[in-house]
Amino acid sequence: xxxxxxxxxxxxxxxxxxxxxxxxxxxxxxxxxxxxxxxxxxxxxxxxxxxxxxxxxxxxxxxxxxxxxxxxxxxxxxxxxxxxxxxxxxxxxxxxxxxxxxxxxxxxxxxxxxxxxxxxxxxxxxxxxxxxxxxxxxxxxxxxxxxxxxxxxxxxxxxxxxxxxxxxxxxxxxxxxxxxxxxxxxxxxxxxxxxxxxxxxxxxxxxxxxxxxxxxxxxxxxxxxxxxxxxxxxxxxxxxxxxxxxxxxxxxxxxxxxxxxxxxxxxxxxxxxxxxxxxxxxxxxxxxxxxxxxxxxxxxxxxxxxxxxxxxxxxxxxxxxxx
Amino acid sequence: xxxxxxxxxxxxxxxxxxxxxxxxxxxxxxxxxxxxxxxxxxxxxxxxxxxxxxxxxxxxxxxxxxxxxxxxxxxxxxxxxxxxxxxxxxxxxxxxxxxxxxxxxxxxxxxxxxxxxxxxxxxxxxxxxxxxxxxxxxxxxxxxxxxxxxxxxxxxxxxxxxxxxxxxxxxxxxxxxxxxxxxxxxxxxxxxxxxxxxxxxxxxxxxxxxxxxxxxxxxxxxxxxxxxxxxxxxxxxxxxxxxxxxxxxxxxxxxxxxxxxxxxxxxxxxxxxxxxxxxxxxxxxxxxxxxxxxxxxxxxxxxxxxxxxxxxxx
Numbered sequence: 331x332x333x334x335x336x337x338x339x340x341x342x343x344x345x346x347x348x349x350x351x352x353x354x355x356x357x358x359x360x361x362x363x364x365x366x367x368x369x370x371x372x373x374x375x376x377x378x379x380x381x382x383x384x385x386x387x388x389x390x391x392x393x394x395x396x397x398x399x400x401x402x403x404x405x406x407x408x409x410x411x412x413x414x415x416x417x418x419x420x421x422x423x424x425x426x427x428x429x430x431x432x433x434x435x436x437x438x439x440x441x442x443x444x445x446x447x448x449x450x451x452x453x454x455x456x457x458x459x460x461x462x463x464x465x466x467x468x469x470x471x472x473x474x475x476x477x478x479x480x481x482x483x484x485x486x487x488x489x490x491x492x493x494x495x496x497x498x499x500x501x502x503x504x505x506x507x508x509x510x511x512x513x514x515x516x517x518x519x520x521x522x523x524x525x526x527x528x529x530x531x532x533x534x535x536x537x538x539x540x541x542x543x544x545x546x547x548x549x550x551x552x553x554x555x556x557x558x559x560x561x562x563x564x565x566x567x568x569x570x571x572x573x574x575x576x577x578x579x580x581x582x583x584x585x586x587x588x589x590x591x592x593x594x595x596x597x598x599x600x601x602x603x604x605x606x607x608x609x610x611x612x613x614x615x616x617x618x619x620x621x622x623x624x625x626x627x628x629x630x631x632x633x634x635x636x637x638x639x640x641x642x643x644x645x646x647x648x649x650x651x652x653x
Numbered sequence: 654x655x656x657x658x659x660x661x662x663x664x665x666x667x668x669x670x671x672x673x674x675x676x677x678x679x680x681x682x683x684x685x686x687x688x689x690x691x692x693x694x695x696x697x698x699x700x701x702x703x704x705x706x707x708x709x710x711x712x713x714x715x716x717x718x719x720x721x722x723x724x725x726x727x728x729x730x731x732x733x734x735x736x737x738x739x740x741x742x743x744x745x746x747x748x749x750x751x752x753x754x755x756x757x758x759x760x761x762x763x764x765x766x767x768x769x770x771x772x773x774x775x776x777x778x779x780x781x782x783x784x785x786x787x788x789x790x791x792x793x794x795x796x797x798x799x800x801x802x803x804x805x806x807x808x809x810x811x812x813x814x815x816x817x818x819x820x821x822x823x824x825x826x827x828x829x830x831x832x833x834x835x836x837x838x839x840x841x842x843x844x845x846x847x848x849x850x851x852x853x854x855x856x857x858x859x860x861x862x863x864x865x866x867x868x869x870x871x872x873x874x875x876x877x878x879x880x881x882x883x884x885x886x887x888x889x890x891x892x893x894x895x896x897x898x899x900x901x902x903x904x905x906x907x908x909x910x911x912x913x914x915x916x917x918x919x920x921x922x923x924x925x926x927x928x929x930x931x932x933x934x935x936x937x938x939x940x941x942x943x944x945x946x947x948x949x950x951x952x953x954x955x956x957x958x959x960x961x962x963x964x965x966x967x
Binding site for chain 1: 836866900
């Protein structure tokens, strides 16, 4: 049984304008997304800003309410679960945020930030047990037990991100949604956090939904990946396969845009024209057609269906297999 | 004579030294990348070229910055005004924060033209510049306010402004960091094309080693206020000599490489003011010798065309 099953998830935000704030349309942040995540698996979710990847990550944890679709966690449909039962379930799924400077309360010591999660879920019977547990958690992410009494401003970005990870681990979740956890960090610190996430996954059998704009990081951490564009998943499959031979023209462009350190590995660069269209007025047909270098007439009118090219690998493009 | 020659530049903020003896040259028409992590002093070095730092808090404690042979640090205010924008133009990281939000794009470019090339301060020239940087339908864009453009388009408008005065040197401080990968590729491509067309020199400040291989002729790597290695771009990436550069390259995941464990650099970048006394990389260095903790190495020539601040590079 998969740990997480997402069926046709949709998130629309109303756009209100005018004197009486009438609804004038909606931002279609996530459209018809389906996938499954196995226990202990790291699944990547890549895309550029505004493609809906963060909204999707938050909707899965019901931090944003989805407008349609189903979220099945561990065999249980949590889409309509009332708030109090949802809170108990949240022990099983946690989140790590992008910016370690804004995701920690500056007035709470690290010990209290981590301890809060323990208190809410009543996981420790006594104050000494709480202290011991906090020390263990700090050590498991490479910090010192003595740090529990210090405040976030005393720590660097990489150390703060470790605290964010310790806080997520406190309730022993099965799934952690990592929303760009290394993007705000310096290059030499990124590697430390990536290695830590990898170690924790192996030791504890954690499942990750790893949201990132950086395909290289995702390829390093995740066996499978979903590529999102304008609210839709356009390609999915094994990360290594997709990086070796991307099918969707968007994935091809995304991959060729990654600046490569290896000079000899450099591929023919595909530079896309224009910008991502507005999700308030997404284009008809294929969402990528206005920027697609190989778009045909029917791409402008017909929305492409998923085409499975090999088991577990599919692409939403009319022209796949014909290039 | 090189276009830009920085000799032993030292910059202090209060009593804290932030840039400590940086020497760097940029020839006419050359692209040089200055690479480093946050707090290494790369942006302060870049801003010093046109003396853009506020004094105080900053203080130029030593060295000289020769721009076309004349020392920027000793220029009068009139000379400075002609040099800024005239010889050197800047493109900054966040186009949204650098453009004036209450002025139309066309008017902002016209301002540059009025100051530096008054006879060309007309609409045709503005449209030509917007076309040059690849902004579609420039005739109507000229009346847009910055918020009506996307991040990539705003950065193009910034570049058009920087080019309006026909500078000899374009200093781009993290020009693509705030942008998405596909847009980043567009801007790097644009800078490369513009350089071929206009023959200006580019000094690109970045933390992303990946960009280096795509655009740079030469690279200087900075760490804790000093340049630790300088080399032609392709040789630096293939064969880094300084342990910091080596570690930096190995700590970034690469597409298509086996999923081995990343080599991380232990510890964190030391903040200005708490730099180690000997070699500044010594506490994090995998090959540190005992004497490294007390002897601070010089940036010495190693192989033709290369300089490295480590006596154990072989």
